[in-house]
Amino acid sequence: DHAGGKKETQLNISNTINAEIKINCEKIKYRNFFANSFSGDFNISNQVITLNQTEFSSMGGKYYIKGNIDVSDKNEGKVNLDILCKDIDINQLFYQCENFDQEVLTARHIKGNLTSTINFKAVLSDGFSLSADKVYVKSTVMIENGELINFEPMLALSGYLKMADLKHIKFSTLQNKIEIKDQKIFIPEMDVRSSALDLQVSGFHTFENEVNYNLKIELSEILSKKYKKNLEGMPEIEENEGKTKVFLVMTGPAGDPDFEYDKKRVTQ
Numbered sequence: 001d002h003a004g005g006k007k008e009t010q011l012n013i014s015n016t017i018n019a020e021i022k023i024n025c026e027k028i029k030y031r032n033f034f035a036n037s038f039s040g041d042f043n044i045s046n047q048v049i050t051l052n053q054t055e056f057s058s059m060g061g062k063y064y065i066k067g068n069i070d071v072s073d074k075n076e077g078k079v080n081l082d083i084l085c086k087d088i089d090i091n092q093l094f095y096q097c098e099n100f101d102q103e104v105l106t107a108r109h110i111k112g113n114l115t116s117t118i119n120f121k122a123v124l125s126d127g128f129s130l131s132a133d134k135v136y137v138k139s140t141v142m143i144e145n146g147e148l149i150n151f152e153p154m155l156a157l158s159g160y161l162k163m164a165d166l167k168h169i170k171f172s173t174l175q176n177k178i179e180i181k182d183q184k185i186f187i188p189e190m191d192v193r194s195s196a197l198d199l200q201v202s203g204f205h206t207f208e209n210e211v212n213y214n215l216k217i218e219l220s221e222i223l224s225k226k227y228k229k230n231l232e233g234m235p236e237i238e239e240n241e242g243k244t245k246v247f248l249v250m251t252g253p254a255g256d257p258d259f260e261y262d263k264k265r266v267t268q
Contacts, residue, residue, distance in 0.1 A: 013071055019044045032096045034058060047072035051081070059096060061087035061113075069124075076131075077124030083117070090114040090143060101130060104185070104209050104254070105151065112146030112174075132207055137180035146171050148192075152254040153211050160259050161217075161246065170194050183207040189214075209254045214262060217246040 025038040035058040043050040047070065054065040067081035085093075093114060094100070094107035116139050123134035148154060148169040158166040169192065176190040189202040203213035247262040 012074065013044060013047045013049070015047050015072070017044055017047075028056070032098055034096065035063075058088075059092040060089040061085060061115075063088075067120075071124075075125070079120065079122045079124060081118075081120045083120060085118070086115050088114040088116075090146075101132065102207050104205055104207065109149055109151045110147065111149070112143040115142045115144075116140060133183055135180060135183075137178070139179075140177050141175065143174045144172065146174055152209070153205075153213065153250065153257065156255060156257050157215070157217075157248075157250070160248075165197070169199070187213075203250075205254070210252065211250055211254050211257055213250040214265060215246070215248045215250055216262075216265060217248070219244045219246075 019042075021040075021042040021044065023038065023040040023042070026036065028035045028038045035056040038054075038056040040054040041052040042054075043052065049069045049071070051065055051067050051069075054063075056063050062085070064084040065081055067079070070078040070080075090110055090112045091107050094105070094110060099106040118137060118139040121136040123131045125131050148171075150167055151169075154166040154169060158164060171192050171194045174190065174192055177188055179186040184204045184206050186204045187202055189200060192199040192201065198218040200216040200218075201213055203211065205211050205213075247265045249260045249262045250257045251260075252258045
């Protein structure tokens with residue numbers, strides 16, 4: 001216990017330890033994290049933990065992990081892991097991982113089933129905590145039966161377009177490659193398709209909750225009619241076959257961003 005009563009975890013391994021360890025454990029719990037049927041094959045040598053074959057069940061799905069954790073530098077532990085997760089409850093993922101120590105996208109904002117391959121690199125500082133500026137993630141992501149709920153950028157977009165339908169977006173399948181580096185989440189162009197609208201988005205979102213997005217929103221015919229009066233006079237609007245398309249650039253704080261007409265996308 002440190003001042004203030006918060007417990008910190010230290011990972012100290014003597015450079016004289018060399019070991020091969022096999023673990024089979026019915027249940028594991030660490031803070032919010034909980035796993036069943038944990039099995040692992042580890043090597044320890046020169047203050048490096050090598051995960052040869054690790055798998056467990058958690059959050060409704062399965063995890064498979066390989067890689068290493070190098071703690072030879074007591075001030076900076078280095079993590080390099082390849083992770084495969086299948087059919088994970090993404091809401092539980094964010095909850096059990098304590099929202100990955102960020103408030104941009106949290107458990108209360110997202111639902112769905114996640115399958116993903118991830119290369120995760122990070123540095124551990126004192127207290128076995130991640131250094132946010134040294135986290136690197138390269139991943140392929142598939143989310144099925146997904147929901148975005150009261151997500152700040154979508155709430156801001158709802159306010160700009162004067163509609164409530166973006167407060168709770170449901171989509172069947174979302175696939176993309178997402179990269180995290182320099183405290184930014186980079187999103188290549190992707191489509192979020194729902195019964196109400198098709199949303200095409202690309203750009204990045206910082207850990208400080210600043211956004212820089214290019215957006216193309218295509219409203220369903222029903223919504224186009226419902227909100228036509230709200231959208232009249234906007235230069236961003238393009239109408240075709242009863243549907244309305246909106247081309248925007250969104251920048252600034254996620255809760256109160258600026259919107260601009262995306263002339264380049266309209267021309268394309």
